Amino acid sequence: MKRVCVIGSSHAGALRLAIRQGWSDPELKFSFFAIHGSLHPYLHLENGLLFARKVEKVQTDIEGAATRGIDVAGFDAVVLSGWGMPNALAKFLDKTHPLTEARCANWQTSAEVSLPMVSRSVMFEVVVDRLRALYVLHTLRHLVSVFSGPIIVQQKPKPGIVIFEDPEWLLRRTYGENAARVYAEFIQMLHRATLEIFSTLTREPLLLPHPDVEGGMPHAIPDAFSVSPTDGWHKNGKYGGIVLDQVRDKLL
Amino acid sequence: MSHPYSRLPRDGIAFWQPAVGARNPLEIKNLWQAKWKWSQDDRAMTAGSCFAQHIGNALRKHNLFWLDAEPAPKGLSETVARQYGYGVFSFRTGNIYTAALLRQWIEWALNANAQSDECWLAGDRAFDPFRPAIEPNGFANLEEMRAARDVTLAAIRTAIETATIFVFTLGLTEAWVNRKTGVVYPMCPGTLAGTFEDDRHLFRNYRYASIHEDMSAVISATQRVNPNLRFLLTVSPVPLTATASGYHVLVATTYSKSVLRAVAGDLCSDFDCVDYFPSYEIITAPVFRGVFYQPNAREVSTKGVEFVMSHLFGHETPEAAPARKKAQPPASPLVQSDQIDDVQCEEALLDAFGSQ
Numbered sequence: 117m118k119r120v121c122v123i124g125s126s127h128a129g130a131l132r133l134a135i136r137q138g139w140s141d142p143e144l145k146f147s148f149f150a151i152h153g154s155l156h157p158y159l160h161l162e163n164g165l166l167f168a169r170k171v172e173k174v175q176t177d178i179e180g181a182a183t184r185g186i187d188v189a190g191f192d193a194v195v196l197s198g199w200g201m202p203n204a205l206a207k208f209l210d211k212t213h214p215l216t217e218a219r220c221a222n223w224q225t226s227a228e229v230s231l232p233m234v235s236r237s238v239m240f241e242v243v244v245d246r247l248r249a250l251y252v253l254h255t256l257r258h259l260v261s262v263f264s265g266p267i268i269v270q271q272k273p274k275p276g277i278v279i280f281e282d283p284e285w286l287l288r289r290t291y292g293e294n295a296a297r298v299y300a301e302f303i304q305m306l307h308r309a310t311l312e313i314f315s316t317l318t319r320e321p322l323l324l325p326h327p328d329v330e331g332g333m334p335h336a337i338p339d340a341f342s343v344s345p346t347d348g349w350h351k352n353g354k355y356g357g358i359v360l361d362q363v364r365d366k367l368l
Numbered sequence: 369m370s371h372p373y374s375r376l377p378r379d380g381i382a383f384w385q386p387a388v389g390a391r392n393p394l395e396i397k398n399l400w401q402a403k404w405k406w407s408q409d410d411r412a413m414t415a416g417s418c419f420a421q422h423i424g425n426a427l428r429k430h431n432l433f434w435l436d437a438e439p440a441p442k443g444l445s446e447t448v449a450r451q452y453g454y455g456v457f458s459f460r461t462g463n464i465y466t467a468a469l470l471r472q473w474i475e476w477a478l479n480a481n482a483q484s485d486e487c488w489l490a491g492d493r494a495f496d497p498f499r500p501a502i503e504p505n506g507f508a509n510l511e512e513m514r515a516a517r518d519v520t521l522a523a524i525r526t527a528i529e530t531a532t533i534f535v536f537t538l539g540l541t542e543a544w545v546n547r548k549t550g551v552v553y554p555m556c557p558g559t560l561a562g563t564f565e566d567d568r569h570l571f572r573n574y575r576y577a578s579i580h581e582d583m584s585a586v587i588s589a590t591q592r593v594n595p596n597l598r599f600l601l602t603v604s605p606v607p608l609t610a611t612a613s614g615y616h617v618l619v620a621t622t623y624s625k626s627v628l629r630a631v632a633g634d635l636c637s638d639f640d641c642v643d644y645f646p647s648y649e650i651i652t653a654p655v656f657r658g659v660f661y662q663p664n665a666r667e668v669s670t671k672g673v674e675f676v677m678s679h680l681f682g683h684e685t686p687e688a689a690p691a692r693k694k695a696q697p698p699a700s701p702l703v704q705s706d707q708i709d710d711v712q713c714e715e716a717l718l719d720a721f722g723s724q
Contacts, residue, residue: 218441
């Protein structure tokens, strides 16, 4: 049996839910270490152990890990869950999202919004630079330096369709009816940018593609995969199970 | 016997021996008699050849207002931004080596002439013939190239409308033009991008009258939009990388720089709003014995740039200038961070494309 450590943000919750709801594989045993918050998982490295500075935010089933840190050497594989940019919410994170700072030539904004136009290449470079600045990349670098087994990275899931129907959602306000098309292109950029960054690490992690779920679209997935009707960003156990299937395919 | 020279101060700038010969070259003073003082409220736009990039950097270092009319999008690192032509000049034209090219950009920006619809395609990428290095891998398609050029033309208009000083560095007399449309290219087609065709592309070595006319047209056109705009002209001390004139590159360089220097001097005499700053002389004069050049005798060293800037800003004792209290709009992370002194010089790429 392979022992798998899932290190993640709130998005790791879907994987945990899947196991609680019955997903299992006799060859795999999962343990969890999650820290909620958009910028997480942000872990520090000391004496070969990965630990969180804010213990109160940690949710883990690894005994003592919250205070002493995780010794990943005790695992056969690590899944880093929650890779990606903070979501474009309608609150303080608005100001940091690249899609609200500039637009590509064919990204038509709402009539009342004016954004500077940049080339697709420049937008891609912005995405690369933003990803490089993420705390989660520090965590990934630490992992690459201390762990010799497979490191699998799960991206933040695509939002639920309900998000695109919310007139108050930042990107909806910015791009109107074009928000879906813009976001679909943005997801592709994120994927390419991630691969570019991974190629510069001393060892390349395995990036899971967004799962091909039933009814999925380039920009979103059906709300049937959302953890609740009011939270289109976080996913449920059904979605988590599909991700775990992807992990199994990589490991077995 | 009394004559005009006898009335000049013996220890002044008019006599070689006290002004130059008897001095340590680094202590030569008053090389520039500025027509007007550079104030903390001035807003400077910069454009021109490679050397002009140093002036924008120096302005920022000295807490003077450098107008970034086309700032990089937030989140882009300074290094990458410069690769894409952000923060290099006041707008993303790339290097403007000739007066003819400057006139072309200005007339397009002010809608005096319809812009060219020429595009250089390479596979599925599109290069702007008038700034082929601005997107290292080209634009995604023709529409993107045109939209991006419109952004730059709007930025040029904004800069002209809001700047108080336009620092322009004249670089070359040589250029390539389209035989049919007459448009001027910054680089020979086929070097950075595009394809060179003998029957489409024509070499031009602009003469004094033509350059004077182009610069006069630029000054007049911009002053119609902004009567308060003043010009500070410089001539780049960087020699030609290559010449298509048929002359030795050193001889061609002397011709080119001499003509540009003469035009700049005469424009300074012709227009009250035009001043000339002698960066060319400061680097190239024999008294400096070429010490401000890099070993290839072409590129100017950091020390050389600093020396030039000490003369440019010496009048204002910039080191003593207080930090600006006003914000530096338009905001760009580029303006606030440490400067990068590597210069984007497309012309230097001619070396890479020249015959072995």
